[in-house]
Structures are given as structure tokens and as C-alpha cells.
Amino acid sequence: ESLKIGFLATLSGPPAVLGIQMRDGFLLGVKEAGGKLGGLDTEVLVVDDELKPDGALTKVRGLLERDKVDMMAGVVFSNVMMAVYKPIVRSETIFVGANAGPSPIAGKACSPYFFTTSYQNDQNHEAMGKHAEDAGYKRMIVMAPNYQAGKDSIAGFKRHFKGEIVDEIYTKLGQLDFSSELTKIAAAKPDAVFVFMPGGMGVNLVKQYAQAGLAGNVPFLSAFTVDETTLPATKDTAVGLLAGAQWAPDLDNAANKAFVASFEEEYGYAPSLYAAQGYDAARLIDGALKKAGGKEDKAALMAALKEAPFESVRGDFSFNTNHFPIQDVYVVKAVKREDGKFVTQTVEKVFDDKVDAYVGECRMN
Amino acid sequence: MSVLLEVEGLEASYGAARVLFGMSFAIDAGEVVTLMGRNGMGKTTTIRAVMGMIAADAGEVRFEGQSLTGAPSYRIAQAGLGLVPEGRQIFPTLTVEENLVATGANRFGAAPCWTLERVYGFFPRLRERRANMGNQLSGGEQQMLAIGRALMTNPKLLILDEATEGLAPLIRREIWECLARLKREGQSILVVDKNVDALESLADRHVVVEKGRVVWTGSSAELKADASVRERYLSV
Amino acid sequence: MTEPILRLQDVHKAYGALKVTDHVNLDVRPGEIHAVIGPNGAGKTTLIGQISGALAVDGGTITFDGQDVTAKPMHLRARAGLSRSFQITEILPEFTARENVALALQARQGHSFRFIRNVARDRALNEGAERWLGELGLAHRADTPAGILSHGEKRALELAISLATEPKLLLLDEPMAGTGREETDRLVEVLTGLKGRYAMLLVEHDMGAVFALADRISVLVYGRIIATGTPEEIRESAEVREAYLGEEGAA
């Protein structure tokens, strides 16, 4: 008996690094299981979605109909997730997400076939909102690219931050130069800023933030901006900046220590939360298959998945009724490790067993 | 007198359509030769093939004894051929003055060499319009510019393809006079022009082309005398 | 006296300090061939451009067929019966010679918002086109893409297109330039044949053709008309000789 998994990830264009991390994490999980998840010979068909929703959909159809995969996994971006979600769950194929967690899927449109080892999109932003509130910041500027995830992030941040938002800045997607925004920040002198600037935008912003002399003066809170995918480029300029994350390489549990060590050994670079999520996805599938005794009984497998029978690299991990994780969320900080690599490090735990905001809308139990 | 340009058995085509079927003629140093023939007979094509602007299928082109067959056209021009092309082909995005100096050269140290001043002296109209873009010139002005541009390369052999098209009678006459003067200075010239009468007094020899072949060659006197050639090939 | 078909009053235009047409007054009578001659750069092509509508005038009025067309765009003037040929050949190089002329015929028939019938099979257009090509000695070239015709043939095609619009007034900008002896003779013959049918404004440096064809000649020098008259009068004028003709007029 064998197992075929279709793994969809963005592997081209500037955000390819996220997809590559996620894929590498997943493949590491498969490899550690000796190439046999749940004891089944596992074949992973990795497919590049090119960040084109309609193209991704075609590829998913191919995986479902032609390659007849048993399961689907992966997906970095929400817009791709939304495009492929319907055909996957309609075909009653189990999907184990490893990053994107858009709110409709957590809420109204939730499905018994969908599981994710990452988070609901808002979570890490919420953590920073809470952190800002706890830190006593009264006036803040928030900044995100002008697209749906950006707006969601700011909504998430505001959920727990009750102080004044002096300015909400929406930048262009893929923006290069932030001098205009930095000037605004310098002029408004907020207590702190919160930004969501994934990928290259984050690199540009972090560098320019430091160059404009703001780094030491206005605390920099972020999500998906300062992590192991961008630190190789920002290096020292990012050290000390804060981010919200549900995982960091230094989380103190055995599974994580083993993961980080073997990941760096295998690929030669530091894993980010994308890699951790990918890895957990493979481990989750492994655990559930073992528990259900194979892939044949789908109902049993789904029931098994729901129980999250695996050691997450996050330690404390369980599924909510909408199949999104209930997990702890931290504030992490960028640091330079002794070996010269730049990584994130936990500073404090903001939420214990955080539940996402949309689970109430999901009519599944 | 030494042979300057020799064309032997030149064949050329556009795509599948053969246009030249073994053109052969020669020009001696200091000679003025014309290519004559009706529209579409291959005069321009001959010139293009000699200049290396289209590839010849067969045949030889020699200049001062050196073979130029297959050479790129800049080499051929550098060997001393200066072209006034059909249809002017001045550079539209260059000013008049730039058109003249851009490709200007005096490769052989010609004694009374053509300079900007001399060209302007010859075509005062160009001096007036020196700062205008090439495509802002009138048709005749463009023609003057094309001639001036070729002269500025100080060639050993000047090739004029319909160089007086669209020029006013006065200017046209001045050009004939100028060519005569150049000839006296020893300049070799190959002319294509429909003004057979003017050419008869200017040129030493005439080459009549029909359907891509040379059908008649001879001196001006012979041409004048041979009414049948004039009638058959030139409809004069 | 009959009303002129074309009348220019005070037409002028300048590029910076250069007065290309300087208060030109000129008329063309029905059926007449009126030649405009003058040195290079005198403004003849500019004048044709202004009459045809390709260039705007700085001032003055152009009256065509009783209507003030000064402000009308080029295509409307063409539709009203003003057709021009170009000094620098302006043909459609990818079209065959036949298609070039057929398009002119199609334009003459009126609007072309017709999506249904295959125009290549339109007998009326094709035959009409071939007739004009025949008149100009291009019948054997009907299927040749215009772009690869020889220079002289292109010039003839240029004229065929203009003629095919069957205008009331034909503006000819150096139709003989670049054509060989034989073709020039043929053109003179064709134009002579059309004389009386169309009025023509002829710009030409080939004095043989001008004197053979023109009923009246105007001489344009530096944008100004310095003389208008019959061929004989012009030939006699010392001023014209000095400015333009040189010996040739006398010949």
C-alpha cells in the first residue's frame, strides 16, 4: 500500500522562499518517517502554484483527477487557498494546510476535510496587539500592504489593542521605498509601530527603518516580517525587532530541538515557522495514519487527524472544532546566534491556548 | 588607367525572386559611368549588391583589385565607396548637421577634402536648416543632405542612385556641374539617373541594364549615335 | 468666369521664424491643371499638406467646392473630393497593389463598417482596381505586395491610388519623381487624358511634364507666390528664371 500526497506551494517569484521553506519542512517530516508516513510508501507530488489562483486550481484538479492523490497539503497564500479550497473539499479529499488560514475557512465555510497546522491568519497579529496593549503603548501607527491579508492583519491587531491608532498606513504591494511612510512615522512620533510586511517588502522596510534612525527610537512590532526567511537579508539591522509567532527555533521541547537540528543539517539554513508548519503537517499525517491504521477508512482517518496525534514542534497543540490549532502564541525577537546565523527567539508568551476569532461561525463540531 | 571597380557575373535575388542575372561591368579610376534602364530592371539592386546591402548569390565584386565579395557593407564603404541611396534615406532623428558629421570621414587623406563648410558652401539651403531634424526637411533638401552625407565620407567612388530626384532644375544643374567638377578633380562616379541628356555630356561610359543583365555598353558618343538602344531600353 | 473649385486666401504657416507659406493666394478652376513650381524647400509640399488637411494652417481660409474646409479634418476633405498623392511614397506595403487601389475604391464608396462579406472576393472592387493599375502600366503587378515594387512602380501605384478615389481635385506632389523616361511619358499621357475630368494641382520639378500639362503655373519662392500665369508667361518671366528655372525654361 502506498500514499500519494499532492503538495501545493508557491515556488516561483519573489515569495518562493516561503514555499521552499514549507516544502523542505514537509519533506523532512516524510524523510524522518523513513519515506513512509503511517507506514505507507509515501510519494509527495510537489506542485508550484506560481501564486496564480486559477493556474493553481488547474494543477490541483490535475492532482485530484489524474494523479489521484490521497491527500492534499501545503499552500502558502490565502488567495491561492481560497481558489483551490472548494474543489478540494468538494471532492472530499483531506487537506492538511501548512500555512494559509483565511477567515472564511475558519468560520462560515469551514469543512471537515480541512485541517491546518499553521494558524488562523489573524493570530500572530492579535498577539502583537495584545503585546502592545500589555506594554502600555497608547499611540501607535500600524502599517500593512494594501491587500486583503494586510487589512486582516490590522483588524487582527486591533482586536486586542485598545489604545489610539494614530495612522493606518496601507502601502502598495511589493513596495520598495518607504521613505514617505517613515517620514510620516517620524513626524507622528508614536509609542510604537506595528507592521505586517511579508517577504522582500519586509526586508526593504527593516533596512530603511534602521537607516532612517527609527530603529532605536520607535519600537518595531511586526508579524511575518522578521523571521528566518528575511533575516538572511536584513541581518544586523533586524536584531532586536519584535514579531508575533506561534513558533520559534528556541521553543523548548524535544521535538523542536530535534527538528531544528536535523533541518539545518539537511538543508544548511535556519528553519522558519513555514518550515515548522510544513514539518508538523507531515508529522500530523503520519500520526493520524498510524492511529487510523491506514488510509482506507477515511472517516477514521479524519477522526484521527482531529485528535492531532503527534508531537508538534510547538509543544502544546490541539485542534479546535474548525480544525484550526489551539496553540500558544509568543512575542519573538531577532537575534544573532553564536554560529553567526540570524534567528528568532522567544521573548514572552502572549497567549496560552489561543483560540481563533472565527470558530464560532463554523457549524462543525 | 587602372580599373577601380569590377563587377563580374553578379547574381542576386529577393527571397525566391531572382533579380540580377549575371551583371558585369567595370569602372576605371577617374571615370564617370552610368547605369541606365527602365524602372524595375535591377539598377538599384545592383548597387545594393555591390555595397553588400544584400547578399549576392554568385559573382565577384573587386575594388582596386581587392575582392569585396561577401564583405559586410561597412567594410565596402571603408574601402572607398560612398553611396547616395535611392529614396534619400537620411536619418530622421538626427539634425542636418549630425546627419553630415555622424558618418563623415577622410580615410584616404583626400586633398581637397569634403568638410562641413564645403558641403554647406555647396548647398546653402542645408546651412540654413542645419539644426532641423532630418524628417523636417523638404524632399529636395533631404536629397541634398543625402548627397552631402556621401561626400563627407570622401569616397574614391561616389555612387548616386537617382540623386537628382525631386530637385529643382537649378539645383539639378548645379549638381551636374559639381559632378563635372569632381570628375575633373579625378573623382570616379557611378550614376543612376533618368536624365539621360545630362548624363550624356557628363559620363564617359554607359551601361544599359535590362532584366538584371547588361545589354549594352558604350561611350556617350556611341549612345547618342545608337538610336535603337535609346529607343529600346531607354524609350528616349 | 466659373467659380474656382479651390481657393486659397491668405494661407500662411510658420515653423518658428521660418515662414513656410507666406500669405498664399491661389485658385484652381474646374478642369484645369494648375502647376505650382518653385525651388526646394519653397513650401510646395507644405501647401499641399495644408490643402489636403494633413497640416493645420496658422491663418487664412481654404475654400473647396464652395465650402470653407479650413477646419475640416483630412479624411472629410478627401471624402468631399480632395485627393492627394505623396512626394515621399505613402502606400500600404503589406497589401498587394490591387488591395492598395481597392481600398481607395472602398473608401470612395462610403463607410466601411461592413463586417460580413469577404472583401477579397468583391468583384467590383477588384476589377475597378485592376482597371486603374492597367492605366498606369501596373496590371502585371496586381498581386505583388506593394512593399517590394521597384521605386518607379511604387510611384505609379501612388498615383493609381489617388486617381481611384475619383476626386474633384487632385493634388499631385511630384508624381514624376523617380519614374523613368518611359513612365514619365506614360504619366503625362494619363494625366492629359484625365484633363477636363478632374482639376489638378500639380507640384513637379520635371519642367517637361509641367509645360506639357499645365494650363496655368504659379511660382512659389520662400513661401510666397511670386508669379502666376500661363506657361508662356512663366517661361518668359526673368524673375522666375532667376529663382527657379535657370536655363531649362528657355530650352
Next chain:
Amino acid sequence: MTLMTGSTSSHRPSRTDLAAVVVFAAFALLPAAAAAMGDTFIVFFTIRVMVFAIAAVSLSLILGQGAMVSFGHAAYLGLGAYAVGILAEHGIWDVTVSLPVVLLTCGLFAAITGAISLKTRGVYFIMITLAFGQMAYYTATSLSAYGGDDGLTMWGRTEVFGFAPLGDRTTFYYVVLACLLGVYLLARMIVASRFGRVLKGAKQSEMRLRAVGIDPYPYRLAAYVIAGMMAGLAGALLANAAEFVSPAYMSWHRSGELIVMVVLGGLGSLLGAIVGAASFLVLEELLSHITEHWRLLFGPFLILVVLFGRGGITGLLGKGGRND
């Protein structure tokens, strides 16, 4: 350059006619063949190919015939898709409403942007159409009510009087094929008509057209609007095929790909546009199965097509036939 389909005066079926019959016969037979092989995916995939072929034909109509290189053509794809998707979001599924709305929206957008863009030529035209495409794109991304950048999922397909024939894949397939055939034939007819001759003439010399009494502007604009509506139809079909609508349909990358499809197939040939769209998508699909770095192969392939095949793929295939 080829001298245009349909400009020959012979009544015999030309090479183009034969090729068209072959191409469409292949499309028509494909579902049966797929069923025989038990491959249902290829039917779905080919639907996508045909949808893009419609868009490519529409672009080819203005680009190949009229030299109007629209770098914003994907906007119509998106506009058509959004028209269907937004109507669906409000519970309106019927084709009798959605099709007219699609055509009207795209026609209107084309008329307005075309009226402005057609004042320019060449690269300026390319860039001004890009500008309008980008405006449409950014507008779509900021439509928070309809999912913004995340897109809009359609929980169904367009219906005809309450029936949902598109739910059946084979039916959907033939509907798309019929649309493609219709668009192709329409475009061919336009190209061969008097209108088409004006369009092709205007590409070569506007001055010449004006001089014989034709103002190219309204013809260009009409062609631009027709092409926009055709692409809108493709967009509506795309929305139905994906059951999802996203601003990504309108991004400039997509417009660029459409241009590449048309040029790859062979400029000036409508059938070439279909061939180009198909080869582009099929090659992408095949090569990406060979290696993750399939672009290392695809890039040089495109270069080689340009260097060795004047006139794109159809030029390569039809060498000697039509190309000299």
C-alpha cells in the same frame, strides 16, 4: 510577414482553412478520447486552454490585424469574471442576465479606455493600456466586499433558465468550444471584411487612409471594443471554470502572457493565437512536470522560436507555404 489570412481571392479552401478544421476537430474529439483513456483531467485542462484561446484570439484581432498591442487585455478577462462573480454573489446566476452584463461592462470599459488610448500609438499605446489594466487591477484588489485580493468564490455556475448545464463537465466543455469557434469565425469574418481591410491598412499607414478619406479612429475603436467583449466572454467562462474570481486575472503578468501567446502562435494569424495559447499552456504543464526549474527550458524555447521561426509556431509549421 505573412500577407494575412483571407486576403487571397481564391475560393479553394486555403491552408489556413484546413488547419482550422484540424484544430477544431481535435478539440471536438478530445472528450471522447479522454473518456476512452479514462483521463478526466485533460478535459478540464482543455477547457482552460480554450478559454485562454478565446482571449488570445480577441487580442490577436486587434494586435495582429491592427497593431494595437494591448498590454491591459487581461483586464477584460477579469472584468468578465467579476461581472459573473459579483452577480452570483447577489444571487443572480442566469445567463440571460449575466451574459449581457458581461458584454456591456467590457464593451463600455473598452469604449472609454479605448477612446483615450487610441490617441496614442506604438509603445505609448502599450503603456497606456497597461495603465488602464493596472487601474482595473488595483480597483479589484480594493473591493473588500468581494474578497479583495483573496478573491471571490462562486458556489455554483451560470445557469440557463434555472438549469445548470455547466455543472456537467462535458457540456461545459462543448459550450466553451462553441464559444471559441464562434469567436474565431467572427474574428475571421471581420478580418476578411471591408472593416478588416481598413484595420489592416491603418496599421501600415494612417496617412494613406486619411488621404483616401478614411479616418482610422472609429474603426480601431470598434475593433478594440469587439475584442474587449470577446475577452470578457473568456473571463466569464474562466470564472465558471474556476468557480472563483480573483484580481490576479487582471495582473499585468497575465496581459503579458496573452501577448506572448499571440506572438508565439504567429502574429497576424487568428488560428495562430489558438495554437499559441495551447502551446503555451501545454508546454508549461508538461515542462513543469519534468523539473521544478522548467523555466530554464521554457525561456530558451521562446527565444529559439523567435530566432528560427519568423512568424511564431504557425510560421515554423507553415514554412514555405504562406511565408514567402
Next chain:
Amino acid sequence: MSATLLAVQTLNGLQLGILLFLIAAGLTLVFGVMDCINLAHGVQYMLGAYLAVAAYALTGSFWGALVLALIGALGLGLLLELLVFRHLYDRDHLDQVLATFGVIMFLNEGVKVVWGAAPLSLPMPDLLSGSIVLMDGLLYPVYRIALIGAGLGVALLLYVLVSRTRAGMLVRAGATNPAMVGALGVNIRRLFMLVFGFGTMLAGFAGILAAPILVVEPGMGDNLLILAFVVIVIGGIGSIRGAFLAALIVGLVDTLGRGFATDIAKMVLSPSAANDVGPAIASMLIYVLMAGVLFFRPTGLFPARSG
């Protein structure tokens, strides 16, 4: 909106403009003057940055990296010219689009294969890493001043090269009629090759200079390519002066739009609507600008080439 803020934003805009010009400069030469639609300009810019990162790893010095990467970019340009571009000059613009699209695909992927997908960076040279106080709480990096200097230098160099030298004349002439230039005794192929190589070097130069302030990642040139075209088209194809001014205008409009669009929208709309509309407008502002300019001046601000 205080006056200082406006002044600082204006400066930011001008500086972004100069950066844009720097990026567009190579393209002005190859596309504007030589008339070859070079979509690969963006990847040439990217390669400049990557070469610099690689060279920095070798030499450990920014200046060493600059020199090596420039040489590398030139070599790359000459190679590309030899393999691809020289066959494209006399081809239809759309053939150029297709072929250079292929070049983009190949090089973007190639970079990923060689250097990986993760973003990289190039440290700022120590000499230029200081900053000056621009406004209370805001520093202005000396490096950006150096960038402005480099932009002005390139602008001047290009202007002189194109409109004052014989090579410039020949390139302009060759763009419209290469056969004729050849027939007048100039080896236009070699000239084009050199100019193309120089254009690639300029693209690489921009990439190298941008690397310390912007991210170095695969595909980093794609969006910039579009911006570069926007700049050139607004300026008028072929005009260096036009490109320079257009770059400044685009930089200014973009920066001020980002700086003030939402605030202005808030004057007429509710804050949440303004947050929807403002950023959308700011994003499309340069396209609105381009459409507007072309509507009133269909060949750009300073049309240099007609016909």
C-alpha cells in the same frame, strides 16, 4: 500637514525619482535610443545586484564588489547581445517582446538555482553609512545622498553620450536605419554590441547601488521593469532629458500620493472608506499620471523620435 513634512516628503519624492532614473537609465539607452524593446532590463538589474552580493562574498569590500559586478554585468551584456539581441534589432517589436520574455524566465530561474530563493543583501560601504538629521526623529542616510549623486552623474553621462558624441549620433541613426549607417562605413553591429553591453552595465549599476537599501531576491526586477517603462514613456521615448524629468515626476507623485492620498480622502470620506479608497488611489496614481500625460501628449513630455 506641516510645511516641514511637505518639504521632507518632496525630498523623498525627488530621491525616489532619481533612483527610478538610475534604474531606467540603461533602458533609455537600449530601448529609448536603440529602439529595442528589452524586457530583460529588469533581470539585468537583478543580476547586477546578485553579482555584487557574490563579489562581496569574495572581496569583503563594497567597492571591490562594485567593480567586479560592473565588469560581470558588462560581460553578461555582451554575451546576451551575442547570443540573443543582435538577432533582434531588425525584428518586429513583438518578436523582441517574446524573446526577451524568454530571457527573463531563464535568468530569473537561473538566479534561483544558483543563489537560492531567500532574499540576500549587500552591506552598505562604511564610508557612506553615516546619516544627517533631516527632521526631528528622522535621519537621512548619506548613502541616499550618494545615490542622488550617482543618478545625476549617470544622467549627465548619458545625455552627453547620446546627444553630444559621434557614437551617440550613430546609435540614433542606426536605430532607424542600420543598413544605411553600415553603407556609410560604420560597423554598426559592433557599436550596437558595445552600447548594449553598456546598457546592461548601467542596469547592473543600478542593481548594485540599490542592493544596500533594497532587497536582493529573484524576480526583484520585474515590477521595476514596468516602472522603468513608465518613466521612459512619460518622458518621451528616446529623450534622456525626458526620462530624467519623468523619473522625478513619477517619484514625486508616487511619494506624495502615498503620503497624502489617504489623508485627503479622509476629508471627504469616512475613515474606513478613506482607508479603502486612499491606498487604492495611491497605488494607481502613477498609472493615472501616465494615462493623463499620454492623453494630452500622446508621445510623452519630450518626444525625441518621430515616425
